Amino acid sequence: xxxxxxxxxxxxxxxxxxxxxxxxxxxxxxxxxxxxxxxxxxxxxxxxxxxxxxxxxxxxxxxxxxxxxxxxxxxxxxxxxxxxxxxxxxxxxxxxxxxxxxxxxxxxxxxxxxxxxxxxxxxxxxxxxxxxxxxxxxxxxxxxxxxxxxxxxxxxxxxxxxxxxxxxxxxxxxxxxxxxxxxxxxxxxxxxxxxxxxxxxxxxxxxxxxxxxxxxxxxxxxxxxxxxxxxxxxxxxxxxxxxxxxxxxxxxxxxxxxxxxxxxxxxxxxxxxxxxxxxxxxxxxxxxxxxxxxx
Amino acid sequence: xxxxxxxxxxxxxxxxxxxxxxxxxxxxxxxxxxxxxxxxxxxxxxxxxxxxxxxxxxxxxxxxxxxxxxxxxxxxxxxxxxxxxxxxxxxxxxxxxxxxxxxxxxxxxxxxxxxxxxxxxxxxxxxxxxxxxxxxxxxxxxxxxxxxxxxxxxxxxxxxxxxxxxxxxxxxxxxxxxxxxxxxxxxxxxxxxxxxxxxxxxxxxxxxxxxxxxxxxxxxxxxxxxxxxxxxxxxxxxxxxxxxxxxxxxxxxxxxxxxxxxxxxxxxxxxxxxxxxxxxxxxxxxxxxxxxxxxxxxxxxxxxxxxxxxxxxxxxxxxxxxxxxxxxxxxxxxxxxxxxxxxxxxxxxxxxxxxxxxxxxxxxxxxxxxxxxxxxxxxxxxxxxxxxxxxxxxxxxxxxxxxxxxxxxxxxxxxxxxxxxxxxxxxxx
Numbered sequence: 001x002x003x004x005x006x007x008x009x010x011x012x013x014x015x016x017x018x019x020x021x022x023x024x025x026x027x028x029x030x031x032x033x034x035x036x037x038x039x040x041x042x043x044x045x046x047x048x049x050x051x052x053x054x055x056x057x058x059x060x061x062x063x064x065x066x067x068x069x070x071x072x073x074x075x076x077x078x079x080x081x082x083x084x085x086x087x088x089x090x091x092x093x094x095x096x097x098x099x100x101x102x103x104x105x106x107x108x109x110x111x112x113x114x115x116x117x118x119x120x121x122x123x124x125x126x127x128x129x130x131x132x133x134x135x136x137x138x139x140x141x142x143x144x145x146x147x148x149x150x151x152x153x154x155x156x157x158x159x160x161x162x163x164x165x166x167x168x169x170x171x172x173x174x175x176x177x178x179x180x181x182x183x184x185x186x187x188x189x190x191x192x193x194x195x196x197x198x199x200x201x202x203x204x205x206x207x208x209x210x211x212x213x214x215x216x217x218x219x220x221x222x223x224x225x226x227x228x229x230x231x232x233x234x235x236x237x238x239x240x241x242x243x244x245x246x247x248x249x250x251x252x253x254x255x256x257x258x259x260x261x262x263x264x265x266x267x268x269x270x271x272x273x274x275x276x277x278x279x280x281x282x283x284x285x286x287x288x289x290x291x292x293x294x295x
Numbered sequence: 296x297x298x299x300x301x302x303x304x305x306x307x308x309x310x311x312x313x314x315x316x317x318x319x320x321x322x323x324x325x326x327x328x329x330x331x332x333x334x335x336x337x338x339x340x341x342x343x344x345x346x347x348x349x350x351x352x353x354x355x356x357x358x359x360x361x362x363x364x365x366x367x368x369x370x371x372x373x374x375x376x377x378x379x380x381x382x383x384x385x386x387x388x389x390x391x392x393x394x395x396x397x398x399x400x401x402x403x404x405x406x407x408x409x410x411x412x413x414x415x416x417x418x419x420x421x422x423x424x425x426x427x428x429x430x431x432x433x434x435x436x437x438x439x440x441x442x443x444x445x446x447x448x449x450x451x452x453x454x455x456x457x458x459x460x461x462x463x464x465x466x467x468x469x470x471x472x473x474x475x476x477x478x479x480x481x482x483x484x485x486x487x488x489x490x491x492x493x494x495x496x497x498x499x500x501x502x503x504x505x506x507x508x509x510x511x512x513x514x515x516x517x518x519x520x521x522x523x524x525x526x527x528x529x530x531x532x533x534x535x536x537x538x539x540x541x542x543x544x545x546x547x548x549x550x551x552x553x554x555x556x557x558x559x560x561x562x563x564x565x566x567x568x569x570x571x572x573x574x575x576x577x578x579x580x581x582x583x584x585x586x587x588x589x590x591x592x593x594x595x596x597x598x599x600x601x602x603x604x605x606x607x608x609x610x611x612x613x614x615x616x617x618x619x620x621x622x623x624x625x626x627x628x629x630x631x632x633x634x635x636x637x638x639x640x641x642x643x644x645x646x647x648x649x650x651x652x653x654x655x656x657x658x659x660x661x662x663x664x665x666x667x668x669x670x671x672x673x674x675x676x677x678x679x680x681x682x683x684x685x686x687x688x689x690x691x692x693x694x695x696x697x698x699x700x701x702x703x704x705x706x707x708x709x710x711x712x713x714x715x716x717x718x719x720x721x722x723x724x
Contacts, residue, residue, distance in 0.1 A: 027302075027393040032386055053423040057409055057416075064411045064452075135406045136424055137383035137398075292385040293310065 033289055043139045050138055054146035058121075059153060073154045074161050077113050081106045084226050097228035099257060100169050108225040110162055111183075111252050114155035115191050115245070116216045122147035122195030123212050126203050130295045140288045141281075144199040148192050155184075162256065174258040183251035186273055190244050193277035200287045203295050224249050229262070241265035244272040299357035299395075300476060300507050301381070306390035307531075308351040308376050350376040352531040353390070358509070360396075360475075363502035365518035365539055366511045367546050368528035374511045377528065378402060378480050381509065396507065399426060399474030405465030410454035414445055414464055417453055421468045435471045442497075443467035470497045477501060480511045492706070495521070515543050515619055516659055547587070547619075547660050547685060555587040557683045562602060570608060571669050571677040574600040574644065578663075578686045587686050591694035591710065592653040595686060600646045601667050601678070607639045608669040612647040615664040616656075617682075624661065624708045654712035658690040658704070 044051070063069040081102055088094045089101030096104045122144035126133065129143050166173070202208040223245035224231070232240050241247055247262070247269025254261035351373045358364055366374045379385045381392060382400035407424035408417050418439055422432040432439075440446055443464040445456075453461055479498070498521055502508050512518055518525055518539055525542035527535035527549075535545045555578035559565035565572040579596040580586040589595055597614050613628035629635075629647060665683045668676035692701055696712055704710065 027395045028383070028398065030380060030383060030387060030392040030394070032389060047426075049429055050423045050426075053420050057412065057420055060416065061409055061411050132407055132424060134384065135402045136400065136426075138424070138426070289386045292379065 040139060044141060044145075047138050047142055051142050051146050051149065054142065055149040055153070058146060058150035062150075070157070073157045077106060077109045077158055078161065080109055080113075084109075088226050094227050095231060097230050097259075099228075103165055103169050103171065103257065104228060104253075105226055106162060106165055107253050107256055108223075108249050110155070110158045111187050111249060112220060112223065112225045112245070113158070114151055115187060116220065117154070118148045118151040118188075118191035119195045119198065119216060120212060121151060122191070123198035123202055124209055125195075126199040126291065127206070127209065127295065133295055134292050140291055141196065141284060144196045144284075145192065147199075148188065148195055151191070152188060166256070171257060173256075176255050176258055176261075178255075179251070179261075180255040183248055183255060186244075186251070186270060187248050189277050190248065190273045193273065193280040196284050197276075197280040200284045200291075203287070203291050219243075219245065229265075237262070237265060238268065241268040242272060244269040244276070248273075298359075300360040300362075301356075301358040301392070301394050301509070303357070303381075303392045304355050304390055306351055306354045306377070306380060306387050306392055307349060308373075308380060308385070309347050309388040310350050311347050349531045351380070351387070351528075354528070354531075354533045355390075356526060356533060356536055358507060360507055361505040362524060363508040363510065363522040365522035365525040365542075366509060366528060367513075367515065367518060367525055367543065372528045373531040374528050375402070375480055376531075378478050378509065378511055382478050394476055396475030397426075398476045398478065399472040400478040400480075401425075401469045401472070402478075402480045404462060404469050408453060408461075408465060411452055413452055414440075414443075414449045414456070417464065418468055421465070425469065425472050426474070427472060431473070439467045439471050442470065466494055466497075470494070470501075475507060477506055477508045479508065481513065513619065513621075515546075519543055547687060555585050555684055555686055557680075565602075566678050566680045567601070567667070568669075568677040570603070570605045571610070571667060572602045572604065573665065573667060573678045573680060574602055576600075576663070576665055576680075576683045578684050579648075589686060589688050590653075591658065591688060591690055591696070594653045595651040597649040597651065597663065597684075598646060599649075599665060599667065600644065602644050603640055603642050603669070605669075606642045609635075609637075609639050609671055610645070610667065610669050611671065612649075613666040614649055615666065616651070617662045617664065618708060619660045619662065622708060624656065628666075654694065654696055655709065656688055657707055657710040658688050660685060660687040 063072065066072065068075065084105045085102045089096065089105070094101070125143045125147040126140070132138075132143075133140065198208055198212060202212075220226075222243055229237075229240075229246065229250055241262075241264070247266035250262050251266055253259050354373075354377065366377065368374050376385070378400065379402065380387050381394065382398065382402065384400075384402075405421065407421050409420065412420065418436065419429070419432055423429070427435075440449060443460075443466075445460055445464050448456065448460065453464070456464070495517055498508070498510070498517075502521055508522075510518065510522060522539045524537065525535075525539040526533055527542050527546045529549070534549070535542045556575070557577075558575040559573060562572055562574075565574060567573050575598075577585055577598045578587060579598055580589070581594055581596070583596075599612055599614070601610075601612070603610060611628055611630060613626060615626040616624045618624055627649060629649070662682045662685045665678065665680045666676045667678040670677075690704060694710075696710065697704075
């Protein structure tokens with residue numbers, strides 16, 4: 001190497017009052033990460049505006065050049081409800097636990113469709129944003145988070161339709177509605193867990209993106225969406241509840257349609273969700289440093 | 296002495312060879328690998344010397360606040376990897392870097408632009424991607440729009456923009472980034488010459504404002520204008536660190552073919568065929584001395600010596616002159632040399648000299664490809680050597696083309712002396 005490398009006295013922070021801009025008091029240190037690193041929540045907070053803008057982009061772009069625009073948010077579950085009601089409710093006579101079948105399905109479809117679209121879009125989000133990941137730094141977790149966040153907006157809108165449907169069937173709201181936010185938070189956590197995990201795996205193995213729709217479809221039939229949970233024999237319920245969607249869908253129906261909440265099932269689902277989220281964040285963190293090299 | 300704002304120590308980055316195919320490994324292959332050799336996969340993890348390359352190896356340097364540092368090197372030398380590590384996009388394999396300030400990196404212009412969104416929307420999106428706060432974008436919004444000159448198209452989706460408008464908008468957002476440390480990679484290599492000029496001007500301001508800038512470019516003249524200091528990276532290692540002018544000179548002389556002389560002593564291994572061998576290529580001054588650096592008005596002589604090993608052949612010689620940015624400036628052949636018109640040559644040693652006149656090429660560095668053929672139509676040429684020799688033209692403000700003008704000259708490959716004629720047409724203007 002040829003000459004002129006200034007040697008400096010120590011690595012202390014720079015402080016120079018004459019500088020126009022204030023320099024950071026603590027340096028940003030770049031070195032290979034050793035093993036387990038905590039999730040940099042502060043970093044994500046610092047980039048909250050990017051999270052907002054990515055969500056906003058997602059919503060904005062999705063319905064550009066569509067005729068019905070945001071009306072699709074309402075149309076999709078309505079059409080699916082209609083199809084299930086005709087084929088499963090009327091023709092196959094799937095029991096509906098004393099509720100109008102359409103309402104049973106719709107109350108299950110709203111959380112489910114949020115979950116499935118959130119998982120699908122966030123699962124593909126890192127690969128879809130490869131151009132960002134290889135060119136700019138930001139906490140990578142923002143990308144699947146934004147995908148889930150954007151679907152959350154759709155989720156909120158679809159509740160308006162549910163309100164209309166409940167009015168039509170004369171189902172009164174009860175005080176149980178107060179526990180609804182708890183389930184919404186749990187569901188978001190679950191969607192984030194599964195979405196984050198699949199997005200990270202998808203970076204390395206594109207197979208994940210291909211198999212994901214199939215798995216989601218299977219998951220739907222393994223969850224009490226188009227049938228009531230009562231259809232499952234009593235002794236299998238605990239095992240069934242290992243699928244976290246079981247407790248969550250049950251919770252949604254309990255809160256909205258004034259039904260009894262199966263606390264045991266919910267507890268199992270809650271524990272599963274928390275464990276899954278913890279593992280997803282851990283695995284994401286482990287894999288994220290290779291994203292830019294691999295994607 | 297100031298404390299450094301960037302301190303890089305023994306930074307290394309290792310890549311697996313064929314990293315892209317690795318990225319697309321299917322699950323099936325991964326499982327198969329694990330089943331076949333469950334332990335080896337782990338052991339080899341990144342440490343198999345045959346399957347990996349060091350994109351960066353033990354690079355150490357410090358940058359003081361307010362310094363503008365250019366980074367030069369051939370393609371694949373590791374410049375972009377260095378910038379990507381400092382931008383926190385990818386992690387080093389070993390070593391350490393410390394940055395004492397807000398970092399803004401421009402590895403490409405228009406990162407995060409979405410074609411469906413309008414210019415206005417993209418300003419906000421792109422700003423956020425680059426790390427600007429919403430208030431900051433709001434404050435600078437008018438300035439950005441004015442710089443990009445796209446007022447009328449602010450609410451048009453950028454997919455309907457011309458590529459020029461798109462680039463202008465993209466650079467305008469980037470140019471208004473306000474970090475303490477700015478990392479820039481080749482962004483000026485886009486857009487038309489006028490726009491490049493504008494970008495360079497903006498970069499110059501940024502550097503003069505006391506911002507710390509790391510600037511990767513192939514455009515050597517702009518490195519010299521923008522940066523006082525430069526780093527030369529070759530095969531992942533830092534090989535020179537010093538004043539921009541000195542490092543650029545070293546780069547020119549060290550990169551393959553950067554010298555004004557190329558010579559082949561062994562006839563057997565010299566480039567060419569059994570009937571024709573290249574012996575030497577030299578860049579000479581008017582006085583006949585080997586020289587690599589010329590002033591604007593100096594003629595440059597390209598001397599090509601070759602051995603013709605069979606008699607009765609008609610030969611032609613040519614040189615292709617490329618800029619260091621890879622643009623072919625011109626190609627010239629001796630087809631029109633009347634001394635040898637329709638004449639076959641006897642075997643022997645021949646010398647052809649081509650004179651490139653003064654006041655013809657613009658300032659900058661040039662690389663020469665040499666073509667010699669014993670078949671008139673050059674199909675295929677016996678000798679086609681790339682990047683054989685190089686020379687540079689330095690504008691010291693003394694050219695006769697300048698008259699009394701002392702300012703900066705335009706870019707462009709040529710700076711020819713053309714005939715100008717002005718007459719007075721009438722008394723009333």
